[in-house]
Amino acid sequence: MSRKNETKEAIIEAALYLFQIKGYHATSVRDISNRAGVNSATISYYFKNKNGLLEYCFTSFLEEYLQLIENHLETIQSCDPAACLKSLVKEILLFQRKNYLAAKFVYSEISFDSSLNREILSTYWTKEKFYLQALMETGIQKGVFRSMSLPIFILQLKGLMSAPLLHAQYSMEVLYQFPQEEYFTMKYLEELYEFIDRNIIDAPKEFPLVLAGEEVVL
Known part of the structure; x- marks a missing residue:
C-alpha cells in the first residue's frame, strides 16, 4: 500500500473508531487528526470536511x-x-x-x-x-x-x-x-x-x- 493510501486508511479507521466511541456530532476533525497522526489539512485534502469523510x-x-x-x-x-x-x-x-x-x-x-x-x-x-x-x-x-x-x-x-x-x-x-x-x-x-x-x-x-x-x- 502506498503512503498516500496508508494515510487515507489511517484517517478512515480513526474516524470510524471515534464515531462509535463518541458519536459523529461529538467527534471533531481535530480528534480524528490526532488519532490518525495527521494534521487537519490532510483530512480536508482527502475528504473536504467531516461530512465528506462520513459519506466516504x-x-x-x-x-x-x-x-x-x-x-x-x-x-x-x-x-x-x-x-x-x-x-x-x-x-x-x-x-x-x-x-x-x-x-x-x-x-x-x-x-x-x-x-x-x-x-x-x-x-x-x-x-x-x-x-x-x-x-x-x-x-x-x-x-x-x-x-x-x-x-x-x-x-x-x-x-x-x-x-x-x-x-x-x-x-x-x-x-x-x-x-x-x-x-x-x-x-x-x-x-x-x-x-x-x-x-x-x-x-x-x-x-x-x-x-x-x-x-x-x-
Missing part, C-alpha cells in the same frame, strides 16, 4: 458490499441456488469481519432518520434487495426453494447477518462472544446454514464448510 465511510463500504453480491449473481443461472445462497452468506460474514469497524458503524447508523440515510436506503439497500430477490426467485423457479414471502425472508436473513454487529457490546459483555473473531464467524455461519435449510430449502442438501482446515458437512 458509508459509500466505500456499501459499494464493495454490493459488488460482492453482484459477483455471486453472475453465476446464479449455472449453479445450484442453495449453494450460491450459502456461499454468498459466508462471503458477507467474512466481509463484515474483515471490515468490522465500518460494518458495525454503518449498520448502527443506518437506523437513524437522516437525509444521508434516506439516500442510502433508496440506492444501496434497494439494489441489495433487488439482488437478493433475484437470487431467491431463481431458486423458487428451479424448485430448490419453497414458495415464501420474499420480503419477510430477506428481512429475516439481513437481521441474522447483521445481529452480531448491531448487538456487539451485548455479545461481548453478556454472552462472551466476540463477533470480530474468526471462530465466532464460522460457528455463527453454521447456524445460518441451518436456518436456510430449515426455512427455505425443500430438500436440504449437504454443503461444505471449512473450519480450522477441516471439512465439516452441514
Whole structure:
C-alpha cells in the first residue's frame, strides 16, 4: 500500500473508531487528526470536511458490499441456488469481519432518520434487495426453494447477518462472544446454514464448510 493510501486508511479507521466511541456530532476533525497522526489539512485534502469523510465511510463500504453480491449473481443461472445462497452468506460474514469497524458503524447508523440515510436506503439497500430477490426467485423457479414471502425472508436473513454487529457490546459483555473473531464467524455461519435449510430449502442438501482446515458437512 502506498503512503498516500496508508494515510487515507489511517484517517478512515480513526474516524470510524471515534464515531462509535463518541458519536459523529461529538467527534471533531481535530480528534480524528490526532488519532490518525495527521494534521487537519490532510483530512480536508482527502475528504473536504467531516461530512465528506462520513459519506466516504458509508459509500466505500456499501459499494464493495454490493459488488460482492453482484459477483455471486453472475453465476446464479449455472449453479445450484442453495449453494450460491450459502456461499454468498459466508462471503458477507467474512466481509463484515474483515471490515468490522465500518460494518458495525454503518449498520448502527443506518437506523437513524437522516437525509444521508434516506439516500442510502433508496440506492444501496434497494439494489441489495433487488439482488437478493433475484437470487431467491431463481431458486423458487428451479424448485430448490419453497414458495415464501420474499420480503419477510430477506428481512429475516439481513437481521441474522447483521445481529452480531448491531448487538456487539451485548455479545461481548453478556454472552462472551466476540463477533470480530474468526471462530465466532464460522460457528455463527453454521447456524445460518441451518436456518436456510430449515426455512427455505425443500430438500436440504449437504454443503461444505471449512473450519480450522477441516471439512465439516452441514
